[in-house]
Amino acid sequence: MSELAARTKEELLALQKEVEAEYKGYQEMNLALDMSRGKPAPSQIDHANAMLKEMKDFHTKSGLDVRNYGLLDGIPELKELLGELLEISPDQLIIGGNASLNLMFDAMMRLYVFGTMGEKPWGQLEHVKFLCPSPGYDRHFTICETLGMEMIIVPMTENGPDMDIVEKLAAEDEAIKGMWCIPKYSNPEGVCYSDETVKRLANMKTAAPDFKIFWDNAYGVHPVFEDIKVLNILDECKKAGTDNRPYYFFSTSKITFPGAGVSLVAASPENIGEIKKIMGAQTIGYDKINQLRHVQFFKDAQGLREHMQVLAGCMRSKFEIVLDTLEKELAGTGLISWKSPKGGYFVSVDLLDGCAKETVRLAKEAGVILTGAGATYPYKNDPKDSNLRIAPTYPTEEELQQAMNLFCVCVKKAGIAKLLESK
C-alpha cells in the first residue's frame, strides 16, 4: 500500500469505508485475547516442567541441606553457573528471590534510607531525578513514581540511550542520581547497546558522586533471531574506575518460571559488601531449594544456553507473524514504523502522532487487549501518543495472527481518521 498521507480526501474516505467494514467483521468474531504483558506462553513454560519433578537430593556439593536456614547470598553452585553464564565473578553476585524487580526496588529503598558509600540518603534530599531512556519498561518507571522521583525522558537510538544527552544531563545536575538501562534486546524496542554506549556510560562524568546505573539485563540470554554481544557494564566500569556505579540485575523469570525463578544482583565488591550488610537484616536467606532445583535442571551454563535455544524456537515464529503481518498490511502506508528486534520479548511500533491511544481503544473494543498506550513512557505519558508495545509471546500462533490482523486494521482506522483531520 502506498503512502496514505499523499492521497486525496475522497480516496481516504473510500479507504475508510473499506477499513470500517473489516473492523466490523473483527468485532463480530468476539475475540478475547490478552497481549498486554510479556508473558511466556504455557507451551513455552512447559519446557521447564522437569523442574517440577521429584527432587531427590537436597544437598549442595559441600553437603549443605538447602531445606534449612542460612546462606544469605545463595548456594555456590548457582552462583558459579550464573557467574559463568554472565561472565561475572561469583563473589560479585547475590542470588535473590523469585523476582529481579524486587531486588531493584529493594536497592532503591536502601539508597533512600541508607544512602551509599557515606553519601546522604536520597530520602533526605529535596529533589531526586532519574534518567529514563524511553520507550522503556513501565515497572521501572513505577518504582521511580512510587518514590516521588522526577523522571527525565532520554530518547533511545539504535545504539542505546542518546549518550550526548545522557552525558550532558548527568554531568550538569547533581540531583540526577542514576538511570535505568535494559542493555540487551531492550523492552520494548529490542535495542542492544553498542560498545561505545556501554563505554560512555562507564566513563562519563556525573555531578552526583553516588550516580547509579540500574542495569536490568532482563533479556541477557534471550535471543530470538541472533545472539548479540553486549559489553558487561561491571567490567567497563572497573576499567573506568567507576566500579561502584552499576547495579546489575538478572533473573530466570523468562528462562524457567515467570512466577518462580531465581534472581540476582551483581556489583562491585564494595557495593556487594554494602548490600549484604543491610540484606542481612532483611532476610536469613532466599529460597535455596529453588536455587538447587535450577542447578539440577540446567547442570551448567551451557545447559541454560541450550534451553534458551529451545525457547527461541518457540518464539521465533511468533515474532515472524508480527513482523510479516506489519510488513504485508502496513509497509509503505506511512502510518507506522517499527524495528525488527533480534531477541527479547517485544516489538515496538511508532504510529502517527496522536494515534496510539485510539489504536489501543479500537483493539480493545474488538476484543484484543494491548499494552496500554503511554505505558512505555514515564508517568504513562507518551508525549507524542505514538509508541505501542506488541507482546507476541503469550497467545498461540493462530490467536496471534488474528490479533495482528486486527491490530493492522486498527492502525489503519486510527491513522486514516487522523489524516482526514487535516484534509
Next chain:
Amino acid sequence: MSELAARTKEELLALQKEVEAEYKGYQEMNLALDMSRGKPAPSQIDHANAMLKEMKDFHTKSGLDVRNYGLLDGIPELKELLGELLEISPDQLIIGGNASLNLMFDAMMRLYVFGTMGEKPWGQLEHVKFLCPSPGYDRHFTICETLGMEMIIVPMTENGPDMDIVEKLAAEDEAIKGMWCIPKYSNPEGVCYSDETVKRLANMKTAAPDFKIFWDNAYGVHPVFEDIKVLNILDECKKAGTDNRPYYFFSTSKITFPGAGVSLVAASPENIGEIKKIMGAQTIGYDKINQLRHVQFFKDAQGLREHMQVLAGCMRSKFEIVLDTLEKELAGTGLISWKSPKGGYFVSVDLLDGCAKETVRLAKEAGVILTGAGATYPYKNDPKDSNLRIAPTYPTEEELQQAMNLFCVCVKKAGIAKLLESK
C-alpha cells in the same frame, strides 16, 4: 545440690576442683555441636519431604497457572488455608516470599520512606524509638539497629511484656513509634501473652498516632507440650478502634522448610490497601508454585495442625532432655533459674549476674556453640549479662544430652568462680 552461695570459701574451692576435672573431661571429648540458632533438625524437616515430590498439577482451583506471572497477594487457596488456621479473613492477608523476617523489614522500610496513613515518614524524623520486650529475638533488634532506631528495653513478665511500663512509655513519648511482640511461645522464654496483655496492647493510648505493633506470631501453631490460646491482636484492635495499629506476621519456616516456606502479613483492610499499593511497585508477585505446593501438601488447616502434632512429637523429648538435665544438675544451686515453655523453640535461662558470657565462652572452648550471650537483648547487650537462650531442636538427642551435660558444668564453673569473687 544445695544453694552454693551459702557455702564457705573452702567448700566452694573444693567443688571448683571437681567441676574443673569434669570440664577437662568434656574438653577431651572434642565435641563439635552448634546450638546457636533455632534450626529444626534434618530428621524433623524430613516430615515435609513429600513437598519435594513431583508436582502434577500447577493450576489453582480457578484455573490459574501458578508458573506464570501475576497475583500479588497470593493464591486464594493458600490465603483460605492460612486464614482459617489463624482465624483471619483471607482478604486481610498477603502471602509473601520465603521469610516473614523479609516482610517485617520491608514493612519497616515502607514506614521509613512513605510513612503510613498520611503521617510523616519515619526517615524524616529526628528520633525514632521502638519498644523491645526483652529477652527477645535478635533479628528484630537487628532491624531496629540497622535503621538507627533507639531501642527501649521493656521487661518480660509471665503474661507478656510488662504492660504498666508499655502503657506509660507509649502514652508519654511520641517518638516511640511501635513495639515488637512475639505473642505465643515467645523467643526465647516461651511466654504466651495473657488475654489482658493483648487487650491492653489494643486499647492503650499512644502518643504517636502511627504507633505500630509488629506482631510476630512465629510460633503461633507450634505447641510442644500444650496448645495455648492467645487472643488475635487484629480482632482486639478492631474492637478497640485501633484497627491500623498491628501488622501481623507468620510463616511456615518452622512448619515446612526453614529456607523455603511461605510467609504472610495480615492487617486491617486499610493497612492492606496501603501495603499492596507499594508492594505492587516492588514485585509482580511472590512464588506461587511454592504456595500451591504448600496447599497440595497440607490440603487444609486441619492437615497443617496435624503436621504440627507430628513435629511436636519430634521436639518433645529434646525439650525434656534440656529441662530434666537442668533440674537434675542445677536445681537448688541458686546458679540458674529457667522457665518451662509449653511450646516454641527455646528454653531461656537466667544465670548469676555477669555469668552469661563466661558460660558461653566455656562451652565454646569445649566444642559447643551456644547462642551468644547478650543476643536476646537490644544492641546485643544484656545489662545483667545473665540471660542465655538454649536452642534444643537441631542436635540429635544424644548430642543434645552431651551438650546439656557440658552446659551444666559450664554454668557451675562460671557460677562458682563468680561466687568466689565475693568470698
